[in-house]
Amino acid sequence: MEQMFKTRREFLRSGLVGGALAWTIPAFVSETLNSLHAEAANASVVDKTKPILVVLQMAGGNDGLNTLVPYTNDYYMKARPSLAIDPKNVLKLTGEFGLHPSMTAFKDLYDAGMLGIVQGVGYPNPNRSHFHSTDIWQTASPEAPKTQGWIGRYFDNACAGADPTVGISIGRQMPLAFASGHPLGISLENPESYRFASGDDGDREMGSEAFYRKLNSPQMIEGDGTELNSGGSIGAVAGSPLQSHRGSSLDFLERVALDAQVSSDKILAVTKKVKDNASYPQSQIANSLKLVARLIAGGLPTRVFYVSQGGYDTHANQFPAQQRLLGEMSSAVKAFFEDLKGLGQDQRVMLMTFSEFGRRVAQNANNGTDHGAAAPLFLVGNSAQKGLLGASPSLAPGDLVNGDLKYTTDFRGIYAGVLEQWMKVESAPILGAKFPALKCVAKV
Amino acid sequence: MLRALPSNQWNYTTAAHLLNRAGFGGPPAEIQKLVDMGLEKAVDHLLDFESDAKPNADPEWAKPDPERFKRLRDMRDADPEKRKELQRMQQREQRERVQDLRQWWLERMVSGKRPLQEKLTLFWHGHFATSVQKVKDGYLMWKQNDIFRRNAAGNWQVMLEQVSKDPAMLIWLDQAQSRREHPNENFAREVMELFVLGEGNYTERDVTEAARALTGWSIERGTQEFVFRAAAHDRGNKFILGKLGAFTGEDVLKLISSQPQAARFITAKLWRFFAEDNPPKEMVDTLAAVFTAEKQEFKPLLKTMFMCDAFYAPGVIRNQVKSPVQWLVSSVRLLERDLPPPMVTSNALRTLGQELFAPPNVKGWDGGLAWITTNNLLSRYNMSAFLVLGENPMLPPPGKDKKPRPRQRPFRPGGPTDVTKLFKEEERATKPRLVEALERRFIQGHLKDKQRAALIDYLDNQGALNQETILHAIRLVMSTPEFQLT
Numbered sequence: 001m002e003q004m005f006k007t008r009r010e011f012l013r014s015g016l017v018g019g020a021l022a023w024t025i026p027a028f029v030s031e032t033l034n035s036l037h038a039e040a041a042n043a044s045v046v047d048k049t050k051p052i053l054v055v056l057q058m059a060g061g062n063d064g065l066n067t068l069v070p071y072t073n074d075y076y077m078k079a080r081p082s083l084a085i086d087p088k089n090v091l092k093l094t095g096e097f098g099l100h101p102s103m104t105a106f107k108d109l110y111d112a113g114m115l116g117i118v119q120g121v122g123y124p125n126p127n128r129s130h131f132h133s134t135d136i137w138q139t140a141s142p143e144a145p146k147t148q149g150w151i152g153r154y155f156d157n158a159c160a161g162a163d164p165t166v167g168i169s170i171g172r173q174m175p176l177a178f179a180s181g182h183p184l185g186i187s188l189e190n191p192e193s194y195r196f197a198s199g200d201d202g203d204r205e206m207g208s209e210a211f212y213r214k215l216n217s218p219q220m221i222e223g224d225g226t227e228l229n230s231g232g233s234i235g236a237v238a239g240s241p242l243q244s245h246r247g248s249s250l251d252f253l254e255r256v257a258l259d260a261q262v263s264s265d266k267i268l269a270v271t272k273k274v275k276d277n278a279s280y281p282q283s284q285i286a287n288s289l290k291l292v293a294r295l296i297a298g299g300l301p302t303r304v305f306y307v308s309q310g311g312y313d314t315h316a317n318q319f320p321a322q323q324r325l326l327g328e329m330s331s332a333v334k335a336f337f338e339d340l341k342g343l344g345q346d347q348r349v350m351l352m353t354f355s356e357f358g359r360r361v362a363q364n365a366n367n368g369t370d371h372g373a374a375a376p377l378f379l380v381g382n383s384a385q386k387g388l389l390g391a392s393p394s395l396a397p398g399d400l401v402n403g404d405l406k407y408t409t410d411f412r413g414i415y416a417g418v419l420e421q422w423m424k425v426e427s428a429p430i431l432g433a434k435f436p437a438l439k440c441v442a443k444v
Numbered sequence: 445m446l447r448a449l450p451s452n453q454w455n456y457t458t459a460a461h462l463l464n465r466a467g468f469g470g471p472p473a474e475i476q477k478l479v480d481m482g483l484e485k486a487v488d489h490l491l492d493f494e495s496d497a498k499p500n501a502d503p504e505w506a507k508p509d510p511e512r513f514k515r516l517r518d519m520r521d522a523d524p525e526k527r528k529e530l531q532r533m534q535q536r537e538q539r540e541r542v543q544d545l546r547q548w549w550l551e552r553m554v555s556g557k558r559p560l561q562e563k564l565t566l567f568w569h570g571h572f573a574t575s576v577q578k579v580k581d582g583y584l585m586w587k588q589n590d591i592f593r594r595n596a597a598g599n600w601q602v603m604l605e606q607v608s609k610d611p612a613m614l615i616w617l618d619q620a621q622s623r624r625e626h627p628n629e630n631f632a633r634e635v636m637e638l639f640v641l642g643e644g645n646y647t648e649r650d651v652t653e654a655a656r657a658l659t660g661w662s663i664e665r666g667t668q669e670f671v672f673r674a675a676a677h678d679r680g681n682k683f684i685l686g687k688l689g690a691f692t693g694e695d696v697l698k699l700i701s702s703q704p705q706a707a708r709f710i711t712a713k714l715w716r717f718f719a720e721d722n723p724p725k726e727m728v729d730t731l732a733a734v735f736t737a738e739k740q741e742f743k744p745l746l747k748t749m750f751m752c753d754a755f756y757a758p759g760v761i762r763n764q765v766k767s768p769v770q771w772l773v774s775s776v777r778l779l780e781r782d783l784p785p786p787m788v789t790s791n792a793l794r795t796l797g798q799e800l801f802a803p804p805n806v807k808g809w810d811g812g813l814a815w816i817t818t819n820n821l822l823s824r825y826n827m828s829a830f831l832v833l834g835e836n837p838m839l840p841p842p843g844k845d846k847k848p849r850p851r852q853r854p855f856r857p858g859g860p861t862d863v864t865k866l867f868k869e870e871e872r873a874t875k876p877r878l879v880e881a882l883e884r885r886f887i888q889g890h891l892k893d894k895q896r897a898a899l900i901d902y903l904d905n906q907g908a909l910n911q912e913t914i915l916h917a918i919r920l921v922m923s924t925p926e927f928q929l930t
Binding site: 253315365 | 628637796805814822823894901902920929
């Protein structure tokens, strides 16, 4: 926790007035701190023409075999007596594989050369717990649990000192993927209400909004001392047992309060600039992507957006549930790229999906499937490497591991590919090791 | 090992801490009452809730439906159009019941005489996290809630078996559909991973074998009661946690809950919920030993926890992020106002990320620092305006524009807070006294000097210390990082 305050200080130092002067910011500066903060960030770290990654989480463990369907495979048919997709309904991509019938939008993207499907994605010794496996994907660490996310480490490595809006998670939650030693990124549900609403008729100088800013301002938080000190203990009343040990939770809250204040001003500006009138299908994931497009068009310095869609944990009566989810997801993604094209932003954006695991090859007795292992992953965009990527895993009973598909592509190879070829950064410092990068981008 | 808190450290701060954690906080007068009781009496007062006043009545629909069989038959026999209509009616009724149930529970937290029982019920709801999204039946959700409440400070094995056979749980984790030909592993896995042992304390084989042993546990459709279907049960030998036998579902629960790890797992989770995010290993060992010695009874364990000085350590007090439920209920209690109407409370909790009876998944809410994101923090700040001012702060104030204010029916929380109830006349007389009283009630400690100065500055700018000004000052105090902690 100490760490992140040091970073924020370092940032204020470099971005504002330079050197140790930052510790004696005169009172009037605090009023304009936000705009200075934003300017500094924009100028030095983030270039609005840089590529953007959108990560789409399919939470719950999507059944990969009924997503990219091996429709001529006898093992598949045998393992899924009532759940196999009828070959005549499969949206055929090759002589062996096709998409779930509800994914017509992805078939269109595939035909347009904008869709890459990595087959058999997983990791060694697969974990079948939703939560543990999700953590593994989010931290890129199957071996030992880590507290930092892979996107958070990207921010640390490539975006240090950036504005908090460098990463935006749509929704109320912050994904573990964003966690880092020097956290950046915000969560945002509804841009119109993402601000402090004063509820009085006071103006910016005298009304409660001005004092909300003071009560939550970095100057207030940092005190006027000149030494590095933990945020929580500054300004404490001497001898109070309440104050002297209030460490991490308050530090964290103060940090989030500052990021909320800085980012809400920018989001408000974007909502005034870009109207909410693009046409999308009706679904939660479509709404999320619609908001992402709006934020991109508004010129935020964001490099990574995170959206998610839940409900893939289909232990019983899988077909109708998965049909709806895959239909909503694929049609939303297609609408998103059409919207981006209209906004002239489609060349900057690549979208990658993931799900914590696939499901067992054999269905269960409830017309559903239990937790499994390897599954396909989608890359979408004008620059995405198109077609079926990587090797398809074998469904022969002798090749399965505990009834599960054995992975053919380690997901960290995809992260490496996306980081190196799309985000143009070295992947090893972020992923902790050098993984053979999958070719994710058509023209590097 | 565990030292009781010395009596000379029992004061306003420590008593406030007990009431915050073992309940939903309260105004200064309630805290002072606990101070006057002394530590042990105060803990007993909270913990012996069975002997306390009769709780609020159950919702009137919270009983088996004698007409259910007939209703199911009517539905089956109806023509497609009529069936659709019946289904719609049923869905509407269920939605209303869940709304009703949420408010009923919040009401018990706000004004019931058994705050610890409700706090524990909330703990168990987060532990055995079951969602109405899948269960789709208000009566079954109430029934499960009632199990949590009745066993709140009871015996672990009893609680575990009752919850495992609870219809809402049997639906939630697909156990009701599991048959010997194809056992469904969902419940078998989560009972080990999330309810009793924790990841890494069992094998994949244990999950598969336990799933076999649990086959046959199901629900009678008409009565909505647990039923054992012998024909669906796998009678064969199973190998679970190193033991071989023709185990039943009940055997599985006993096998896993009698592992030494089981005591460590649940006591650590309780300590995390009540005391601190990262329980030290020695603390967990000690609590697990107490729990085992007390034959897995929660009441003596809780008494040990609330009496020991580690619970009142400076790093523990006011270092926990309020959960949204804690934030809402304690705010209403601190403002000494009525709970806002159901539309407001359920909207608030959904927005803040803790919709009762609808946890995000079977793991429950992550809690701790995860409650706080930029989005949620701004939502808390704005919702505090609802509670304090009785107005939606997103709307322009009256008279600012010529247009009449839109009706905000769903958000009307029932008028502003009454400041004369919260502060004595002398506390409202001068600015320093008012700020001091604000701190004592809402922060139960001190703001930073600069924050106090900013508040005084705000009050100076407003002129007279009238109701309107004091309301905005309260709202500002609630819009600080400090107020989000308890």
